Amino acid sequence: MDQVIPASILGIVQGLSEFLPISSSGHLIIFPKLFGWSGVVDSLEFDVALHVGTTVAVVWFFWEDWVKMVKSFLSGLKTKNLTKEFESKLLLLILLGSVPAGIVGIGFKNLIEENTRQPLLVAVTLFSFGLLLWSADKAGQKNRSFTSIGWLDAGIIGTVQAISLVPGVSRSGITITAGLFKGLNREAATRFSFLLSTPAIIGAAVISAKDLFGSSSQGNMSIFVVGTVAAAISGWFAIKFLLKFVSTHNFNIFVWYRIILALLLLILFLG
Numbered sequence: 001m002d003q004v005i006p007a008s009i010l011g012i013v014q015g016l017s018e019f020l021p022i023s024s025s026g027h028l029i030i031f032p033k034l035f036g037w038s039g040v041v042d043s044l045e046f047d048v049a050l051h052v053g054t055t056v057a058v059v060w061f062f063w064e065d066w067v068k069m070v071k072s073f074l075s076g077l078k079t080k081n082l083t084k085e086f087e088s089k090l091l092l093l094i095l096l097g098s099v100p101a102g103i104v105g106i107g108f109k110n111l112i113e114e115n116t117r118q119p120l121l122v123a124v125t126l127f128s129f130g131l132l133l134w135s136a137d138k139a140g141q142k143n144r145s146f147t148s149i150g151w152l153d154a155g156i157i158g159t160v161q162a163i164s165l166v167p168g169v170s171r172s173g174i175t176i177t178a179g180l181f182k183g184l185n186r187e188a189a190t191r192f193s194f195l196l197s198t199p200a201i202i203g204a205a206v207i208s209a210k211d212l213f214g215s216s217s218q219g220n221m222s223i224f225v226v227g228t229v230a231a232a233i234s235g236w237f238a239i240k241f242l243l244k245f246v247s248t249h250n251f252n253i254f255v256w257y258r259i260i261l262a263l264l265l266l267i268l269f270l271g
Contacts, residue, residue: 006032006041007223011230014050015057018201018231019194019238021133021173021254022261024054026122029167030265033119040220041227048205049224053231055205058198060232061239065195069094086147090195093149097158098199104162105204112165123265125168130258133177137251140180146188153182157192161200171197172242176251186246194239 013031017024028050032042040046059066072087083089157178164171172193179189 003037003039003041003220003223004226006035006037007046007227008230010037010041010046011050011053011227012234014227015054015231015234015236016238017170018051018054018235019058019172019197020242021170021176021251022258023122023126023168023170023173026126026168026170029117029122030119030261034268040223046224046227049228050231051201051205053228054235055201056228056232057235057239058194058201061236062195062198066198090149093151093154094196094199096151097154097161097196098203100159101162101164101200102203104165105200105207109165109204109207116167119265119269121166122168123262123269125166126258126265127262129169129173129177130255130262133173133180133251133258134255136177136180137186137255141183142180142185144183144185144188146184146191149184149188149192153179153184153192154196156182157196161196171200173254186250187243190242190246194243 010028010031013027014024016022017027028047032038069087069091072085073082073091076082076084076088082092157175160174160178161171163169164174172190175193175196176186176189179192180186182189184192
C-alpha cells in the first residue's frame with residue numbers, strides 16, 4: 001500500500017502529459033528517477049496499465065465523434081461514396097494517418113524502448129521539439145478549419161506521429177506541430193491530433209497487453225487499478241482543458257515548461 005500515492009501521482013502525470021504537448025513517456029522516465037521510486041510503479045507492466053487508462057480517456061471523450069464517423073462510413077458504403085460526408089472521410093483520414101505509426105510501432109517499438117529510456121535524451125527531445133512547436137505556432141498561418149483537413153495533411157501528420165515513440169517528443173506535441181505548419185488553426189490541429197492518437201494509443205495498449213501480467217502485477221492489482229483510474233480521469237480532463245485552452249491561447253506555456261524541465265534535467269544529471 002506504500003506505493004498507492006506514487007501510483008496515483010504517476011497516473012495523473014500520465015493522463016496530463018499524454019494529451020498536453022509535454023511527453024508522457026518522458027515524464028514516466030523522469031518522475032521515478034527524480035523521487036527514487038522503484039518496484040511496481042517503475043515497471044513496464046505499470047506503464048502499460050497507465051496507457052490503458054489514457055486509452056479509456058480518449059475513447060471516452062470522443063465516443064460520440066467515433067459513433068458519428070462509423071455511422072457516416074456505413075452510410076457511405078451503401079451509397080458507394082465514402083467521402084461525400086466529412087465524418088466518413090475523417091474516419092478514412094485517421095486510418096491513413098495511423099499507418100506510419102502502426103508500422104514503426106510494430107517493427108521498432110522494443111528497439112526504441114530499450115535504447116531511448118535515458119533522462120539526458122529526454123532533456124534533448126523536450127527542448128528541441130518544444131522549440132519546434134513554438135516555431136510552428138508562430139510561423140503557421142492558422143487559417144484552415146477542421147473540415148479542411150485533407151489526404152496530404154493526414155499523411156504528413158500521421159508520419160511525424162511515428163517520431164513520438166522516442167521519449168520526450170510527445171505524440172500530441174509533434175502532431176499539433178505538423179498541423180500548425182500545414183496552416184491549421186490551433187483548435188483544428190489539436191482536435192485532429194487527439195482523434196488521430198486514438199488508434200495509436202489503442203494499438204500500443206494492445207501490443208503491450210502481454211506485458212500487463214508480468215511478475216510486477218502479481219499481488220499488486222490494486223496499485224495497477226489506482227494508476228489506471230487516475231490516468232483515465234486526468235486524461236479526460238486534459239483533453240477537455242486543451243481543446244478549450246487553444247481557442248484563446250497559444251502554446252507558449254507548454255514550450256516554456258518543456259525548456260525549463262529540459263534545463264533542470266541537464267543540471268540534475270550532468271551536475
